Amino acid sequence: MSDEEQKQTILVVDDEPANIQALGNLLKDEYRIRIANSGEKALAMVQDGDQPPPDLILLDIQMPGIDGYEVCRRLKAQPETSGIAIIFVTARDSASDEEYGLNLGAVDYIAKPFNQAIVRARVNTHMSLKRKTDLLERYALLDGLTGIPNRRHFDNLFEKEARRCLREGQPLSVIMMDIDHFKGFNDHYGHGAGDQCLQRVADALNGAMARPGDALCRYGGEEFVALLPGTDAEGAREVAEHLRQAVEGLAITHKYSSVGPVVTVSLGTATLDTNRDPEADRKSLLKSADEALYSAKEAGRNRVG
Numbered sequence: 001m002s003d004e005e006q007k008q009t010i011l012v013v014d015d016e017p018a019n020i021q022a023l024g025n026l027l028k029d030e031y032r033i034r035i036a037n038s039g040e041k042a043l044a045m046v047q048d049g050d051q052p053p054p055d056l057i058l059l060d061i062q063m064p065g066i067d068g069y070e071v072c073r074r075l076k077a078q079p080e081t082s083g084i085a086i087i088f089v090t091a092r093d094s095a096s097d098e099e100y101g102l103n104l105g106a107v108d109y110i111a112k113p114f115n116q117a118i119v120r121a122r123v124n125t126h127m128s129l130k131r132k133t134d135l136l137e138r139y140a141l142l143d144g145l146t147g148i149p150n151r152r153h154f155d156n157l158f159e160k161e162a163r164r165c166l167r168e169g170q171p172l173s174v175i176m177m178d179i180d181h182f183k184g185f186n187d188h189y190g191h192g193a194g195d196q197c198l199q200r201v202a203d204a205l206n207g208a209m210a211r212p213g214d215a216l217c218r219y220g221g222e223e224f225v226a227l228l229p230g231t232d233a234e235g236a237r238e239v240a241e242h243l244r245q246a247v248e249g250l251a252i253t254h255k256y257s258s259v260g261p262v263v264t265v266s267l268g269t270a271t272l273d274t275n276r277d278p279e280a281d282r283k284s285l286l287k288s289a290d291e292a293l294y295s296a297k298e299a300g301r302n303r304v305g
């Protein structure tokens, strides 16, 4: 990632080009600046799912059309945008205005005409807090042992992708997988070797997932789940077979498996059929994949159920 891409983003919202320019010039060396000259444009930019949301919004209050208070209210009302920090930068400098703005959920309130050094210092404080929060959130969604997304992350992704696939009339598949006779592996080679095995299996599974939208998560102890947006049932079975081969191809010795001499996985696939009742399908998708996984176990393991 380039330095420019790593920069945090500030959206400056003001109907006065001179104000946008002043704030932009003040902050452009440290941050990536986006601008909107109305409340409507600001909302459209932030709610556009294709662009990552800004880290901070510097928001004027008095603007024609949707004013800053209303922009703040609408962003705070939506879970996807409610976490974005907002600082009002405004000529309305009475204590009651400030109290009103802070009660709407803004993190700070700066009166115009502003002192450049104070604006920069306050912005830096909020951006530094935001960087720490982002880091903590990222860690909270990753599995500590394998470094891949954890179950909590999967639950969020699953909800998001299920909604998107239903909206766009796309299929959504999941693959549940479980290492065969992992208890025997742990019991005989030790917990440390078991942990290493989990790490290598996770890497191999990750490497075998081809599409950028696909996600592999650790679902539980020795259980993994793959989420495949836009993939139909046949495609999911193909991916599952690749995943099976990738783990077998690692050739990790497992003398205590009934399946063969190396570590293997069993897999079950299920696909959300957008033509049927969307709610019922979504709820039962993981259950179906789990049932398919258990039939793979019953049928002898190291296979796709």
Ligand SMILES: Nc1nc2c(ncn2[C@@H]2O[C@H](COP(=O)(O)OP(=O)(O)OP(=O)(O)O)[C@@H](O)[C@H]2O)c(=O)[nH]1
Residues within 6 Å of the ligand: 145, 178, 179, 180, 181, 182, 183, 184, 186, 190, 191, 192, 193, 194, 195, 198, 220, 221, 222, 297, 301
């Ligand atoms: N080393 C290690 N072992 C784990 C971890 N999480 C779960 N396990 C072990 O995974 C094993 C799962 O065993 P079982 O659920 O009985 O299943 P299995 O032996 O894989 O048998 P089948 O699934 O029927 O093939 C247990 O021994 C757990 O202790 C982990 O993070 N590290």
